[in-house]
Amino acid sequence: MHPYIFGLILEILHGTFDIQQIIIIFAGHLYSLMEKITAIINPISGTASKKRIPTLLDQYIPQDKFEKRFFFTEYPGHAFELANQAVRDKVDYIIAVGGDGTVNEVAKALVDSTAVLGIVPMGSGNGLARDLSIPMDIRKAMEVIMERNVTTIDYCKANGHIFFCTCGVGFDASVSERFAEEKRRGPLTYLKDVVTEYIKFQPDIYEISLENKEALTKKAFLVTCANASQYGNNAFIAPHADMNDGLIDVAVISPITPFDIANLVVQMFTKQMRKNNKVEYFKTRKLTLKKKKPGAIHIDGEPVYMGETISIEVFQSGLRVISPLNPMPQVYDVPSFFSYINRLYEDIKPERNVTEKQSITGIIKNK
Numbered sequence: 001m002h003p004y005i006f007g008l009i010l011e012i013l014h015g016t017f018d019i020q021q022i023i024i025i026f027a028g029h030l031y032s033l034m035e036k037i038t039a040i041i042n043p044i045s046g047t048a049s050k051k052r053i054p055t056l057l058d059q060y061i062p063q064d065k066f067e068k069r070f071f072f073t074e075y076p077g078h079a080f081e082l083a084n085q086a087v088r089d090k091v092d093y094i095i096a097v098g099g100d101g102t103v104n105e106v107a108k109a110l111v112d113s114t115a116v117l118g119i120v121p122m123g124s125g126n127g128l129a130r131d132l133s134i135p136m137d138i139r140k141a142m143e144v145i146m147e148r149n150v151t152t153i154d155y156c157k158a159n160g161h162i163f164f165c166t167c168g169v170g171f172d173a174s175v176s177e178r179f180a181e182e183k184r185r186g187p188l189t190y191l192k193d194v195v196t197e198y199i200k201f202q203p204d205i206y207e208i209s210l211e212n213k214e215a216l217t218k219k220a221f222l223v224t225c226a227n228a229s230q231y232g233n234n235a236f237i238a239p240h241a242d243m244n245d246g247l248i249d250v251a252v253i254s255p256i257t258p259f260d261i262a263n264l265v266v267q268m269f270t271k272q273m274r275k276n277n278k279v280e281y282f283k284t285r286k287l288t289l290k291k292k293k294p295g296a297i298h299i300d301g302e303p304v305y306m307g308e309t310i311s312i313e314v315f316q317s318g319l320r321v322i323s324p325l326n327p328m329p330q331v332y333d334v335p336s337f338f339s340y341i342n343r344l345y346e347d348i349k350p351e352r353n354v355t356e357k358q359s360i361t362g363i364i365k366n367k
């Protein structure tokens with residue numbers, strides 16, 4: 001029995017109880033029964049404005065069931081600090097509102113704790129959210145969060161740096177380095193960085209030592225270690241990767257020519273990369289990657305500078321996360337790839353969209 005309740009019973013028995021005290025204790029007890037939700041919002045992820053996000057989120061979280069708090073991040077690493085504090089405050093659900101960088105910061109504070117991660121995807125790639133079949137629409141993502149269907153997923157570490165989607169060396173690391181320096185980070189910027197980086201990129205030689213296996217020496221365009229199956233934007237680098245199998249999927253792409261690109265890109269977006277003879281896959285619990293020189297590797301798309309040797313390891317079921325109870329089935333074939341590219345094009349051409357919508361409205365009005 002709670003000591004206060006015990007004390008109160010004694011007071012009632014002695015006829016010295018105070019009704020106000022009873023009300024305060026009862027209200028406090030009810031308050032402690034409420035679950036806690038904290039949302040951590042990155043105001044600069046992706047290209048959309050986040051000013052109205054707290055009001056929008058608030059509408060989906062019942063006032064009588066949850067104690068809720070909303071925070072905007074103010075500097076790199078702030079999302080991790082806020083999430084870390086929320087874990088210490090025994091917050092039940094911690095919602096990351098932003099892109100993969102924000103999700104990574106929030107989620108790494110939650111690993112091996114009982115706190116549950118919710119994701120409202122608002123970045124340029126949204127890899128983890130897409131891999132968990134979380135809707136890209138804010139309202140639908142909030143509906144999924146309020147279903148509170150909790151699952152566990154694996155997480156990985158590369159020289160102690162935690163990641164949930166992918167880490168890698170080579171071309172994707174160089175692109176992440178260039179992208180991190182961009183002021184505006186949308187799909188168009190990403191595409192521009194990919195092209196610019198490809199023109200000057202030189203493949204390197206890597207030594208790859210899988211657990212209990214002899215070291216392999218490979219000249220590669222990139223080596224990616226995947227927990228999730230995709231980089232983000234439905235670019236499936238390891239389509240068969242499973243976030244629950246306690247294994248890392250290693251994808252090694254050998255040097256490619258400009259003639260290989262179109263095929264590789266279509267296969268990446270249609271989950272067909274295994275058919276490509278330039279790509280080799282391995283599954284392992286841990287591995288060591290040796291590079292010729294130190295430099296940037298990407299951790300969930302963000303560049304991190306490391307030495308020549310990188311040790312990568314998976315930790316099974318280390319993160320609790322909300323995923324949809326009934327995920328929407330998705331099709332990844334060539335026609336849907338082209339309709340996706342078309343949507344991407346519409347997204348990055350907002351001025352054109354507005355003009356078209358206005359002219360359509362104009363036509364309707366004229367009728």
Ligand SMILES: [Mg+2]
Nearest residue numbers: 242243245247
């Ligand atoms: Mg796995």
